[in-house]
Amino acid sequence: MPKKRSQVNDIDRSLYDIRNSEQEAERLSAGLTPQIVREISKRKDEPQWMLDFRLKSLEIYQSMPTPSWGPALDGLDMDNIVTYVKPNTSQQSDWESVPDDIKSTFERLGIPEAERSYLAGVGAQYDSELVYHNMQDTAAKMGIVYSGIEEALREPRWEELIRSKFMTLIPPADHKFAALHGAVWSGGSFVYVPAGVKLDFPLQSYFRLNARGAGQFEHTLIIVEDDADLHFIEGCSAPKYNVANLHAGAVELFVGKRAHLRYSTIENWSKNMYNLNTKRARVDAEGEIEWISGSFGSHVGYLYPMSVLAGRRSRSSFTGITFAGAGQNLDTGCKVVLAAPETSATVETKGISKGGGVQTFRSSVVATPAARDSTVSVSCQSLMLDDISRSDTIPAMDIRAKNVDIGHEATIGRIGDDKVFYLMSRGVSEEEARTMIVNGFAEPVSKELPLEYAVEMNNLIKLEMEGAIG
Amino acid sequence: MQNSFAAGATAQEAPKAITVNAMPAATWGWLKMNDAEAAVPAHLASAPNAARLEVEVNGKTVNPTRDADAFERALDSAAGRYALAQRLGAGDAAQQPSRQSATPEKELDATALSSYQSGALDLERTYTPARAFKTGMGHEGFGYLSEVSRGPHLIAAPAHASVCATLHVCGAPGAAAVGAVDVVASEGSNVSITIALDSPDEGEGIVGSAVRVLAGKGARVSIACIQTLADGYTALDDTGMFLAEGAQASVRHDVLGAGASFTGLSADLRGDESRATVNVNYLGARSQTRDFNYEITHRGRNTESNISANGVLAGESKKCLRGTIDLTHGCKGSQGTEHETVLLADERVRNKSVPVILCDEDEVAGNHGATIGHIRADQLLYLTCRGISEDAAEELFIRAKLEDAAIAAPSRAARAGIVRLGKRMFDDFEESLGEEIA
Numbered sequence: 001m002p003k004k005r006s007q008v009n010d011i012d013r014s015l016y017d018i019r020n021s022e023q024e025a026e027r028l029s030a031g032l033t034p035q036i037v038r039e040i041s042k043r044k045d046e047p048q049w050m051l052d053f054r055l056k057s058l059e060i061y062q063s064m065p066t067p068s069w070g071p072a073l074d075g076l077d078m079d080n081i082v083t084y085v086k087p088n089t090s091q092q093s094d095w096e097s098v099p100d101d102i103k104s105t106f107e108r109l110g111i112p113e114a115e116r117s118y119l120a121g122v123g124a125q126y127d128s129e130l131v132y133h134n135m136q137d138t139a140a141k142m143g144i145v146y147s148g149i150e151e152a153l154r155e156p157r158w159e160e161l162i163r164s165k166f167m168t169l170i171p172p173a174d175h176k177f178a179a180l181h182g183a184v185w186s187g188g189s190f191v192y193v194p195a196g197v198k199l200d201f202p203l204q205s206y207f208r209l210n211a212r213g214a215g216q217f218e219h220t221l222i223i224v225e226d227d228a229d230l231h232f233i234e235g236c237s238a239p240k241y242n243v244a245n246l247h248a249g250a251v252e253l254f255v256g257k258r259a260h261l262r263y264s265t266i267e268n269w270s271k272n273m274y275n276l277n278t279k280r281a282r283v284d285a286e287g288e289i290e291w292i293s294g295s296f297g298s299h300v301g302y303l304y305p306m307s308v309l310a311g312r313r314s315r316s317s318f319t320g321i322t323f324a325g326a327g328q329n330l331d332t333g334c335k336v337v338l339a340a341p342e343t344s345a346t347v348e349t350k351g352i353s354k355g356g357g358v359q360t361f362r363s364s365v366v367a368t369p370a371a372r373d374s375t376v377s378v379s380c381q382s383l384m385l386d387d388i389s390r391s392d393t394i395p396a397m398d399i400r401a402k403n404v405d406i407g408h409e410a411t412i413g414r415i416g417d418d419k420v421f422y423l424m425s426r427g428v429s430e431e432e433a434r435t436m437i438v439n440g441f442a443e444p445v446s447k448e449l450p451l452e453y454a455v456e457m458n459n460l461i462k463l464e465m466e467g468a469i470g
Numbered sequence: 471m472q473n474s475f476a477a478g479a480t481a482q483e484a485p486k487a488i489t490v491n492a493m494p495a496a497t498w499g500w501l502k503m504n505d506a507e508a509a510v511p512a513h514l515a516s517a518p519n520a521a522r523l524e525v526e527v528n529g530k531t532v533n534p535t536r537d538a539d540a541f542e543r544a545l546d547s548a549a550g551r552y553a554l555a556q557r558l559g560a561g562d563a564a565q566q567p568s569r570q571s572a573t574p575e576k577e578l579d580a581t582a583l584s585s586y587q588s589g590a591l592d593l594e595r596t597y598t599p600a601r602a603f604k605t606g607m608g609h610e611g612f613g614y615l616s617e618v619s620r621g622p623h624l625i626a627a628p629a630h631a632s633v634c635a636t637l638h639v640c641g642a643p644g645a646a647a648v649g650a651v652d653v654v655a656s657e658g659s660n661v662s663i664t665i666a667l668d669s670p671d672e673g674e675g676i677v678g679s680a681v682r683v684l685a686g687k688g689a690r691v692s693i694a695c696i697q698t699l700a701d702g703y704t705a706l707d708d709t710g711m712f713l714a715e716g717a718q719a720s721v722r723h724d725v726l727g728a729g730a731s732f733t734g735l736s737a738d739l740r741g742d743e744s745r746a747t748v749n750v751n752y753l754g755a756r757s758q759t760r761d762f763n764y765e766i767t768h769r770g771r772n773t774e775s776n777i778s779a780n781g782v783l784a785g786e787s788k789k790c791l792r793g794t795i796d797l798t799h800g801c802k803g804s805q806g807t808e809h810e811t812v813l814l815a816d817e818r819v820r821n822k823s824v825p826v827i828l829c830d831e832d833e834v835a836g837n838h839g840a841t842i843g844h845i846r847a848d849q850l851l852y853l854t855c856r857g858i859s860e861d862a863a864e865e866l867f868i869r870a871k872l873e874d875a876a877i878a879a880p881s882r883a884a885r886a887g888i889v890r891l892g893k894r895m896f897d898d899f900e901e902s903l904g905e906e907i908a
């Protein structure tokens with residue numbers, strides 16, 4: 001009798017699949033032209049340098065080849081992507097002023113409730129613009145700035161600072177979709193945490209893409225000054241359409257001396273999304289960046305948060321999980337550049353693939369000659385839940401420094417029979433045993449998430465046992 | 471990674487770059503790890519009688535023959551035994567449509583595979599041993615070696631026979647010396663091949679080997695390649711293997727010399743319960759470059775592979791090692807393991823490693839581990855307390871690597887090459903080995 005396989009349910013996406021009417025939204029034409037870029041800049045009343053920057057980025061975009069090493073991007077035709085969609089509202093600071101359909105969407109996603117419960121501030125973006133932004137007075141009194149980046153750019157106090165940092169960690173020439181971002185970016189958040197300030201509650205940005213066939217290109221810029229501390233959470237979702245949508249955001253993080261920044265993300269785009277997002281952090285002496293990353297959605301994902309450890313004894317940790325189901329090819333991982341002495345980095349990732357999904361762990365660790373006496377530890381584990389899925393591991397290491405110790409381990413496999421046997425010998429049923437093992441596999445990541453997100457993640461990988469896996 | 475060969479070449483001998491050692495599933499281009507470029511003079515003469523092959527079958531010396539097509543014929547004759555349906559159980563066959571659901575009409579429902587992933591799926595559907603066969607260095611590298619070698623020698627091992635062969639390739643200044651060997655090991659045979667790549671101390675040139683192996687059911691093939699070229703020479707060592715049911719291949723590469731060396735190996739573990747073991751020992755010194763590409767593709771059930779690389783990098787040497795364990799669909803019960811240990815004995819060295827596991831099957835295990843580091847502070851303290859300086863300690867590791875290779879050398883000729891190389895670095899190297907070894 002053939003062995004019966006258990007099924008791991010696809011994610012119940014009904015919560016995320018709410019589609020609102022676009023009747024009152026303003027859409028620019030699909031495609032990518034200098035005229036469209038000028039129009040976006042004009043609508044935002046930007047300084048000339050930003051328009052010049054956008055047009056230069058467009059030139060770079062048009063001159064760069066499409067990446068050939070990752071998941072196919074054939075289904076992404078920029079001529080069919082609308083790069084700017086303005087919702088029928090301006091940015092509000094109270095939910096009651098947000099149009100009902102948009103407010104209702106965010107309520108279903110639990111954002112206002114989370115804000116009331118445990119967040120120090122929330123930014124909510126809908127298509128190309130922020131529709132809500134608010135921060136608690138206590139955080140404001142501490143000198144923390146959390147606003148829309150476009151709003152901050154219009155303030156003389158912040159314009160120079162933003163100009164000095166904007167797309168310096170992720171220059172447009174970095175890759176084709178960084179250039180695209182530079183040309184058509186819209187929305188996103190600006191966070192400034194003054195020196196010595198430690199915020200006990202997280203700030204959160206949520207990105208919702210409702211428009212069919214559109215792109216979202218928000219820019220997040222966070223500056224955490226010396227000795228400061230911040231936890232920032234990023235969430236995203238979209239309803240599913242039968243045409244491609246695109247997300248090409250950019251996140252630039254500057255972590256000062258002895259400062260600490262935790263950046264948590266639950267990425268849950270719909271399965272028609274091309275998620276080509278870029279995230280990068282620069283960490284000064286004795287500072288620390290922690291990346292917590294859960295990737296569950298998207299048709300295609302290219303996501304590799306990068307830490308540049310620029311100061312002595314700076315640290316980076318990356319904890320991530322990727323769950324690829326039917327129709328998904330999620331190419332995720334991280335990059336670390338050790339560019340100063342006595343730096344350290346840890347990478348711990350988990351990958352699960354099922355139902356024909358493909359997940360790839362891709363990483364790079366580069367130790368420059370300045371990185372003497374540094375250490376790196378990389379651990380990557382992948383779990384195959386059936387034999388029609390795929391899991392690849394492509395880590396790269398480039399070491400050119402003295403006294404650098406690199407430890408790397410990677411394993412790919414299915415649930416071990418010995419582990420199931422061990423649990424069964426202690427009275428646990430086979431189905432329970434396998435469920436426990438899968439949950440335990442994801443636990444190192446879920447335990448790092450805020451409770452609400454951990455619950456969401458567990459729901460996302462909920463198992464329905466029916467016989468045995470494997 | 472590029473070699474610096476032909477820095478002094480004349481205009482007529484302007485080197486051309488051939489792309490070698492491309493890893494099957496590429497990573498970011500900016501890392502410059504996906505492949506290597508080997509500079510070879512466009513019209514370098516083949517060294518006459520550079521490659522010498524000695525073959526013994528069941529203890530009797532035989533004259534090696536040349537038959538350029540024998541290997542292809544053997545591969546073609548194996549094709550019928552490996553139809554796709556044969557290796558898939560009923561349950562797997564039922565699931566095949568799920569793996570092939572990509573249609574243009576439902577593009578967003580189908581998984582958007584990378585070029586490697588879709589190529590692997592195509593090969594799975596159209597597999598024949600000949601179509602899948604490749605060498606580690608790839609088409610351009612193998613093509614160059616084949617051209618220079620003027621055709622392969624054939625080692626045809628009859629069923630259950632024992633064959634012992636030695637290929638000695640000695641470089642010559644201003645020439646390309648390449649030995650090419652095709653091995654067709656019949657069922658139950660046992661083939662052992664020693665390859666010594668050597669050169670004079672002076673001059674510049676290319677020295678290489680091109681080896682193709684078809685190991686029949688239950689055959690055992692062992693290859694030991696010891697490369698001891700002087701710095702003026704570039705080494706190109708390329709191997710491709712096909713293993714049938716229960717066949718076993720054991721490969722040892724000792725890469726000790728040459729200004730630039732390029733080593734590639736690809737093995738197709740097509741037969742159930744076939745097994746490949748690869749041990750790589752390398753030493754980089756001065757401004758030498760070392761470039762490796764190992765690909766083990768598991769296709770049969772219950773196959774097993776093990777890649778173990780161990781090296782010391784000193785001076786301003788550079789090294790890149792790509793190791794890919796590819797667990798393809800249908801290779802249930804298979805296991806692939808790769809481990810690399812690199813000692814960085816100088817702060818000017820550059821080490822690149824790309825250990826890749828590709829997995830298209832659930833009932834498998836793929837593991838990789840790497841340890842890259844310098845002499846640890848506690849180790850150094852221990853040695854310093856005994857009067858050994860940091861420089862001397864690093865020298866100790868280099869010497870140990872050479873001594874280990876000399877002790878394990880499978881032939882007198884290979885050992886002589888290692889000793890000659892060691893003497894160039896350490897005046898007392900021969901004496902330190904002891905008479906019985908040297």
